[in-house]
Amino acid sequence: MSYLERLNDKQKEAVLCTEGPLLVLAGAGSGKTSMMTCRIAYLIDELGVSPYNILAVTFTNKAAGEMRERVDKILAGLDNPRTSDNLLIATFHSACLRILRVHADLLGYGKDFVVYDTSDQKTVAKGIIKDMNLDIKRYTPQYLLSVIGDCKEKCLDPEGYLRVNGENFRSKVVYEVYKAYENILRKNNAMDFDDLLLNVVRLFEREPEVLGKYQRRFRYIMVDEYQDTNTIQYKFVKYLAEGYGNICVVGDDDQCIYEWRGADIRNILDFEKDFRDAKVIKLEQNYRSCSNILKAAHSVIKKNRGRKDKELWTTREDGDKLVYHLSQDERDEVRYVAEQISKLKNEDSKEGRPLGYSDFAVLYRTNAQSRAFEEGFRLRGIPCKVVGNLGFYDRKEIKDVMCYLRLVQNPKDDVSLERIINEPKRGIGEKTMEKLKALAEVRGESLLETLSDREVTAGLSAKAEAAINELADLINGYHTEIENMTVAEIYDGLLARSGYLPALQAANTVEAESRIENILELRSAIDQFQKEQPAGTLMEFLEGKALASDSDKLPDGNEEEDEKEKVLLMTLHTAKGLEFPVVFMPGMEEGLFPGFRAMDRPEGLEEERRLCYVGITRAKEKLFLTGAKGRTLYGKWTSCSESSFIREIDPILLERDTPVEPKKSVYRDGYAEKPSGSPFRGGSSYAAKSAGSVASGIMSQNRSASAPIALSAGDRVAHAKFGEGTVTEVSPDGKTGVIIFDSEGRKKMALGIAPIKKI
DNA sequence: CTCAACTAGGTTTTT
DNA sequence: CCTAGTTGAG
Numbered sequence: 131m132s133y134l135e136r137l138n139d140k141q142k143e144a145v146l147c148t149e150g151p152l153l154v155l156a157g158a159g160s161g162k163t164s165m166m167t168c169r170i171a172y173l174i175d176e177l178g179v180s181p182y183n184i185l186a187v188t189f190t191n192k193a194a195g196e197m198r199e200r201v202d203k204i205l206a207g208l209d210n211p212r213t214s215d216n217l218l219i220a221t222f223h224s225a226c227l228r229i230l231r232v233h234a235d236l237l238g239y240g241k242d243f244v245v246y247d248t249s250d251q252k253t254v255a256k257g258i259i260k261d262m263n264l265d266i267k268r269y270t271p272q273y274l275l276s277v278i279g280d281c282k283e284k285c286l287d288p289e290g291y292l293r294v295n296g297e298n299f300r301s302k303v304v305y306e307v308y309k310a311y312e313n314i315l316r317k318n319n320a321m322d323f324d325d326l327l328l329n330v331v332r333l334f335e336r337e338p339e340v341l342g343k344y345q346r347r348f349r350y351i352m353v354d355e356y357q358d359t360n361t362i363q364y365k366f367v368k369y370l371a372e373g374y375g376n377i378c379v380v381g382d383d384d385q386c387i388y389e390w391r392g393a394d395i396r397n398i399l400d401f402e403k404d405f406r407d408a409k410v411i412k413l414e415q416n417y418r419s420c421s422n423i424l425k426a427a428h429s430v431i432k433k434n435r436g437r438k439d440k441e442l443w444t445t446r447e448d449g450d451k452l453v454y455h456l457s458q459d460e461r462d463e464v465r466y467v468a469e470q471i472s473k474l475k476n477e478d479s480k481e482g483r484p485l486g487y488s489d490f491a492v493l494y495r496t497n498a499q500s501r502a503f504e505e506g507f508r509l510r511g512i513p514c515k516v517v518g519n520l521g522f523y524d525r526k527e528i529k530d531v532m533c534y535l536r537l538v539q540n541p542k543d544d545v546s547l548e549r550i551i552n553e554p555k556r557g558i559g560e561k562t563m564e565k566l567k568a569l570a571e572v573r574g575e576s577l578l579e580t581l582s583d584r585e586v587t588a589g590l591s592a593k594a595e596a597a598i599n600e601l602a603d604l605i606n607g608y609h610t611e612i613e614n615m616t617v618a619e620i621y622d623g624l625l626a627r628s629g630y631l632p633a634l635q636a637a638n639t640v641e642a643e644s645r646i647e648n649i650l651e652l653r654s655a656i657d658q659f660q661k662e663q664p665a666g667t668l669m670e671f672l673e674g675k676a677l678a679s680d681s682d683k684l685p686d687g688n689e690e691e692d693e694k695e696k697v698l699l700m701t702l703h704t705a706k707g708l709e710f711p712v713v714f715m716p717g718m719e720e721g722l723f724p725g726f727r728a729m730d731r732p733e734g735l736e737e738e739r740r741l742c743y744v745g746i747t748r749a750k751e752k753l754f755l756t757g758a759k760g761r762t763l764y765g766k767w768t769s770c771s772e773s774s775f776i777r778e779i780d781p782i783l784l785e786r787d788t789p790v791e792p793k794k795s796v797y798r799d800g801y802a803e804k805p806s807g808s809p810f811r812g813g814s815s816y817a818a819k820s821a822g823s824v825a826s827g828i829m830s831q832n833r834s835a836s837a838p839i840a841l842s843a844g845d846r847v848a849h850a851k852f853g854e855g856t857v858t859e860v861s862p863d864g865k866t867g868v869i870i871f872d873s874e875g876r877k878k879m880a881l882g883i884a885p886i887k888k889i
Numbered sequence: 890c891t892c893a894a895c896t897a898g899g900t901t902t903t904t
Numbered sequence: 905c906c907t908a909g910t911t912g913a914g
Contacts, residue, residue: 189904190904191904221904222904223904224904248903323904326904327904387902388902390901390902390903391902391903391904495902496900496901496902497900497901497902498900498901518903552890555890555891557890558890559890559891560890561890562890677904678904701901701902701903702902703901703902703903704902704903722901723901725901725902726901727900727901728901737902741902762905763900764899764900764905764906765905765906766905
């Protein structure tokens, strides 16, 4: 039981309290993961509970993986070593997926159902809007999907929605859309994220013996980040806990930051009411941060109403004050942050080792803020990594090939088929597609089934006929062989035989080149997957991708040497659960943080404040808060005022680092000067004309410089999207900055102000 | 049907 | 500033 020795009294109490409902209020950095892993180990080791009878739910796959690792480590070190085999540690979504794979047929789904992500949902919604001839402005896909999501969250089917909202024109439209949406997903044998949870709850409600089976299995249940659970997740937990009643939830109401997504803070606030005789244990000793940081965090969060009363304390020293710095604009802000990093790098941290790049993190409110940092850091040679928002799986070519894969897995997936039917070009246009869809509808088949009928394809143009027959044979062939092939084999085969890769290779353009690169990158992801799970199926591969989250892509210490030493850039949301010696929180401006959308509703502001609290408590030793007098948003200059959160921090704990007068002539990054009181208008492209460029020269902008580059015919240039080319012409007005690329004597394109670099 | 070119509208946060 | 959606010429 040596693992218990490392815990403090409160933690130990939580570990030992295994029977009945337990709420652990675990403040930031209070060692809750240690507590949870020890608790699991204790159950197995001391109480002799089989791992099979334990369920632990976490917020991300990464957290799940880490927890399992730590449990394994403890179990392996015992006198009587055990393993965590059969222990289910997963996110709500993957746990539900696991359950549904077994029982999907009871709900009328095939076992090989696929999971639709948000962009698939959008595609479906758009199709419905079009079919129903709705005004897309009045009924945006986003609006409709959010209503549908809300309903699912509350377990309302379309009829239920109508009942609750009353019948009026608008609600009837939404009702019809919702119904159509459900039909399409069902027909495609697909579930969206919400369905994963909803369907399990339905399953529990409809099939008592299935519920009973899981209630008997999960004798001990633990839920992490309980403050961020929504109604349906609550139901899921509640149902399971009605078995043995040994339910332990861990969370911190001050860190509830997903209310906008349906998280219901009342779940944690009312836990004691929901579960009779619940015990409550508070973990308030913080092992992470210096005292000043904790005090500052508390001075902010105490402004919130209706929170559970608690305050973190530490035995650590006061540490440095927090630093607030006001910059001119976002570029200046990046410069400041970069300077601080360079200054602090190699200085000794409190842990007595020199600070490396990976000890710094920049945590911002919106993803859009990352670009300035990425570019500014690159310019100054600071290695960095943006977590999340990389959008690898959002890229067109990746989505395309994923759709091919999904189709092999689930041939009923019309949404995927529609996406790739003309990719590469097979001569199927909008009109033909309409006909085919209508036909499939009449026949009551999936699109692929219809297309597999030679009599149907015979009605197409000769070219289309051949191409579609080939496509149908390809997909059907792989589908039947799915058991006998590896993911890599399927992938390679699809790429080559669908003509997707050959088409890209034939295009022979720079953008096709980069697409091919991405496709190869996905190929190596498949190799990786196959290495980790030699018996892994296509289904498992697709699931892993569908359920992966941004934080799952965080470095885990297993990467190459040069990948490790990097400053991490991410949103405050993805930073939850992490810690860094030095943290920067840029964009401390009213309207950005707190965001303008949140400011009118008091609950909205409170959630922003919790987010701010989360950010502050990520820092172990140093915290820099920065803001700008103004920044370019939507390409327009907007001036900003100081964030109210800065005022909420106890002034005693905050040092205002007065900006040094910016160096006059040359920006540190070596771009052309920006004179004070400059007539430059947001970097408009013709500005350089007056700066005396070549007569015929027109300018474009370098994305990271507000100073334009003069261009003239003959210059070799590179464009972010279109690759390299030679300037042959220059726009006559010099205003739009039109450049005509000409590679191999062909007119390639003309474009406006776009990221162009001279090479 | 397909591509190039133009245009209007849009920013939180994510399993 | 960016992108997705639309339009018009082959």
